[in-house]
Amino acid sequence: MLFNSLNFALFVPVVFALYWFVTQKNLTLQNLLLLVASYFFYACWDYRFLFLLIFSTLLDFFTGSKIFAAKTTAGKKFWLWLSVGINLGFLGVFKYYNFFAGSFSDLLSHFGMRAGFNTINVILPVGISFYTFHGLSYVFDIYRGRITPVKSFIEYSVFVSFFPLLVAGPIERATHLLPQIQQKRRFNYSQAVNGLKQILWGLFKKIAIADNCAEFANMIFNHHEQYPGSVLVMGALFFTIQIYCDFSGYSDIALGTARLFGMELLRNFAYPYFSRDIAEFWRRWHISLSSWFKDYLYIPLGGSKGGLWQRIRNTFIIFLVSGFWHGANWTFLAWGFLNAVYFLPLLLTNRNRSNMEIVAKGRLLPSLSEFLKMLLTFSLTVFAWIFFRAESIGQAFSYIGKIFSRSILTVPSGEAFEGASFHVVAIIILSIMFMLMEWLGREEQFAIAGTGMRWPKPARWAFYISIAVLTFYFTGVQQQFVYFQF
Numbered sequence: 427m428l429f430n431s432l433n434f435a436l437f438v439p440v441v442f443a444l445y446w447f448v449t450q451k452n453l454t455l456q457n458l459l460l461l462v463a464s465y466f467f468y469a470c471w472d473y474r475f476l477f478l479l480i481f482s483t484l485l486d487f488f489t490g491s492k493i494f495a496a497k498t499t500a501g502k503k504f505w506l507w508l509s510v511g512i513n514l515g516f517l518g519v520f521k522y523y524n525f526f527a528g529s530f531s532d533l534l535s536h537f538g539m540r541a542g543f544n545t546i547n548v549i550l551p552v553g554i555s556f557y558t559f560h561g562l563s564y565v566f567d568i569y570r571g572r573i574t575p576v577k578s579f580i581e582y583s584v585f586v587s588f589f590p591l592l593v594a595g596p597i598e599r600a601t602h603l604l605p606q607i608q609q610k611r612r613f614n615y616s617q618a619v620n621g622l623k624q625i626l627w628g629l630f631k632k633i634a635i636a637d638n639c640a641e642f643a644n645m646i647f648n649h650h651e652q653y654p655g656s657v658l659v660m661g662a663l664f665f666t667i668q669i670y671c672d673f674s675g676y677s678d679i680a681l682g683t684a685r686l687f688g689m690e691l692l693r694n695f696a697y698p699y700f701s702r703d704i705a706e707f708w709r710r711w712h713i714s715l716s717s718w719f720k721d722y723l724y725i726p727l728g729g730s731k732g733g734l735w736q737r738i739r740n741t742f743i744i745f746l747v748s749g750f751w752h753g754a755n756w757t758f759l760a761w762g763f764l765n766a767v768y769f770l771p772l773l774l775t776n777r778n779r780s781n782m783e784i785v786a787k788g789r790l791l792p793s794l795s796e797f798l799k800m801l802l803t804f805s806l807t808v809f810a811w812i813f814f815r816a817e818s819i820g821q822a823f824s825y826i827g828k829i830f831s832r833s834i835l836t837v838p839s840g841e842a843f844e845g846a847s848f849h850v851v852a853i854i855i856l857s858i859m860f861m862l863m864e865w866l867g868r869e870e871q872f873a874i875a876g877t878g879m880r881w882p883k884p885a886r887w888a889f890y891i892s893i894a895v896l897t898f899y900f901t902g903v904q905q906q907f908v909y910f911q912f
Contacts, residue, residue, distance in 0.1 A: 427467055427470040427471070428464045428906070428907070429628075429632070429676060429679045429680075429683075429907070430628075430632050430633055430904065431904075433470070435505055437467070437676060438464075438683060438686070439852065441460075441463045441687075442686055442687070442799055444459055445459055445460070445687055446613050447792070452609075452898030453609075453610055454578075454580065455529050456611070457578075457580050457581055457607060458580055459585050460588060460589075460687070461580055461583050461584050461587065461662075461798065463589055464584070464587040464588055464589040464592060465479075465480075465587065467589040467592065468552070468553070468592055468593070470554045470589065471593070472549065472552070473779075475549075475551040475552070476555070478516065478758060479551075479553075479557060479586075479587060480553055482513060482516070482557060482558060482561055482586070483510055483557075483561070483582065483587065485509060485513070485561070485581050486561035486562070486564055486582075486704050487575075487576075487579055488514070488566050489505045489506070489508055489509040489565055489570045489585075490509075490564055490565050490575045490576075490839060491575045492505040493505045493506055493565060493568050493569050493575075494568050494574060494575045497740060502569055503852050504566075506565055506569045509561070509562070509629060510562065510565070511556050511765045513561060514558075514685075516554070516558070517554060517555065517558050520550055520554060520788050521530070521550055521554065521555070521753075522754045526906075542817040545590075547762050548701065548723065552845075553593035553594065554594045555751060556592070556594060556595045556597055556867055557586050557592060557842065558773070559718055560585065560586050560598055561586055561595065561598045562722070563597070563598075563599050563600060563718065563722065564582075564585070564600040565650055566722055567599070567600055567601060572601060573600055573601055573604075576600075576604060578608075581604065581607050581608055582604070584606050584607050584890075585598065585600060585603050585607055588603070588607075588684070588689070589683075590679075590681070590683040590684045590689075590691065591680050591684070591691055593907075594673070594676050594677075594907055594909040595677070595680070595694060595712075595714055595715070595909070596677060596680065596691055596692045596693070596694040596713070596714035597692075597714040597715055597718050598691060598714070599692070599754075600693060601675075603689070603691070606689050606690065607689075611687070611688035611689075612688070613688065613858065614688060617685050617688065618685060619685050620682075620683030620704055620875065621652075621681070621682040621683065621684070621686045622682065622686070623682070623872075623874055623875065624679075624681055624682030624685070624871075624875070625678065625682035625683060626682075626890060626893055626894065626897075627678050627872055627893070628675040628676065628677070628678025628679035628680075628682060628739070628856065628872075629675070629897055630661040630860075630868060630894075630896065630897045631669060631671040631672075631673075631674060631678065631860070632672060632675035632676065632679070632907070633825050633896045633900065633901055633902075634668060634856060634896055634899075634900040634901075635668075635675075635853075635856065635857060636667070636668045636669075636670075636671035636672035636675055636905070637670040637672075637881050637898055637901075637902050637904065637905045638733075638849075638853045638856075638902050639664040639665070639667045639668035639671070639853060639857065640664075640665075640672070640905045641670045641902060641903060642660075642664045642846075642850060642853070643661055643664035643665040643668050643815070645661075645814075646658060646660065646661030646664065647661055647665070647815055647825070650821070650824065650825045650828065651824070651828075652834035652839070653828075653835070653892070653902070654769060654828075654833035654834070655828050655829045655831050655832075655833040655835075656833065656834050656835070656836045656837065656838050657835030657836075657838050658825055658829045658834075659829055660832065660838060661810060661866050662808050662809070662812050662815075662825075663808060663831075665809045665811055665812075665815045666807065666811050668697075668816070668908070669697060669811065669815075669908055670695075670698070671860070672905075672907055672908045672909070673694075673695075673712070673755035673907070673908060673909050674694070675694040676907050676909065677694035677695055678727045678872055681693070681796075681872075683726060688705045692713070692714045693713055693871065694712060694714050695710065695712070696709075696710040696711050696713065696784075697710060697712065697864055697865075697868045698802075699709040699804055699861075699864075700779070700784070700800055700864075700865065700868060701783050701785075701800065701803050701804075702780075702781045702799035702800055702802060702803060703772055703777070703778075703780065703781055703799065703803055704765065704769050704772065704806065704807075705769060705772050705777075705779065705780075705781070705825060706780040706781040706782075706803075707807060708765070708769075708804055709782075715751070716746065716748075718748065719744050719748055720744070723743070723747060724740055724744045727739075727740045727743060727744075728740060728786050729746055730773075734774075738770065738773065738907075741766055741770065741773055741820070742763070742766045743762065743767075745762040745765050745766035745769065746759060746762045746884075747762070747765065748762050748765075748818070749761050749762020749763065749765075750762065752814070754864050755818075756818070756819050757813050757814065757817070757818065757819060757822060758813075758814065760819060761810055761811075761813040761814045762809055764809075764810045764813060765810055768771070768791065768806055768810070777849070778810060784868055784869055785800065785868070787869065798885070802879075806883070809826075811826055823906070833906070853900075856896070863877075874889075874893070877889065878890075
């Protein structure tokens, strides 16, 4: 069930009506409704993997209680590593087994040996990387004494499987979401209206921007050998806009939907393409994942407290693991490695926390220095996305090699887009308008959160309707959300 589908448009109002008009007076019934709705939502993808979600939930609920009850450190560690081992074991089998088996076989073949490993033909369960990390944060926080185990299995199950965040995040923390699940919730009109606006903006980003950019990005990347370097640059830019609008659009819909049910999820994006350095970019891109790795991997490794070589080691570990989390392909590891290289000069000069506030705060335009820094950071990010999008390392280098050839001076022609040049121009103009809206709303939680608040009501409604009309007008081939594969 896609967020941008008719099924979801029917599903949410039904659950909303039952939630606020039937079960409102009973918190347990409210949570039970959310749990049933979430399991139904997940089963619409593939009911066969519900057992995996329920098993993971039972595992961490049980081991969390055992960690808390254990009298010795050894006992706590036993139950902690049991949870970690089983969770990562499932993740490894479904997501990484074929990668390791294939890579090891390729390595042995270089030495004239043949490995007996067979790949497995299995579907990657949707959302497994996300709900696995939900559960792991819960047991880690109990082990560290940050929280105590929740007594209600229903409440814990809602925390793991709340349908807005189930398949692509944000990656929630028990310290943030569980208290909201455990307390009585009352309908808040302003919160709900804000949620609807965020859903509208998320749908616009996904349908009007991301899906249309995906059409051209896919065409160019899949047949890159046929195009000059100038068109390949456009392909990289199309993908850069696509992945941001796709994933942040999903997050906007998730956060907006949660607000309809009186919940506030963790913010996942904060205008990353306006960053002035790579460190700032990673504080603003997929925030819930970056902060998860920081708290549960980077800091336990020693963080930035050790010597220079330890800090460099930890930086490369965190970026490589982040890359590998995204997918079982050498391209993702290369993408992570490249971002670590980008980050290294900031680390060595202690400038990785130089840009903590949003750029040009309180001003309409950035300074020349800020603009150039944003342009450089954006260019480095676009280059790194080529590895992320490529099917293989070879394709990535082939793509980049053609960009840095004389053909980059070729002016793209309409023939390059198979007669869709008008559509390309329209999407470019729409993307520029979108980025302008993001810039004007960059101090808000999402771009249109404060737009039109002082306008007359007819003008404000005309603005929202125009976004909806643009969304429907530019509806193209429906694309699956990019991060569903992770």
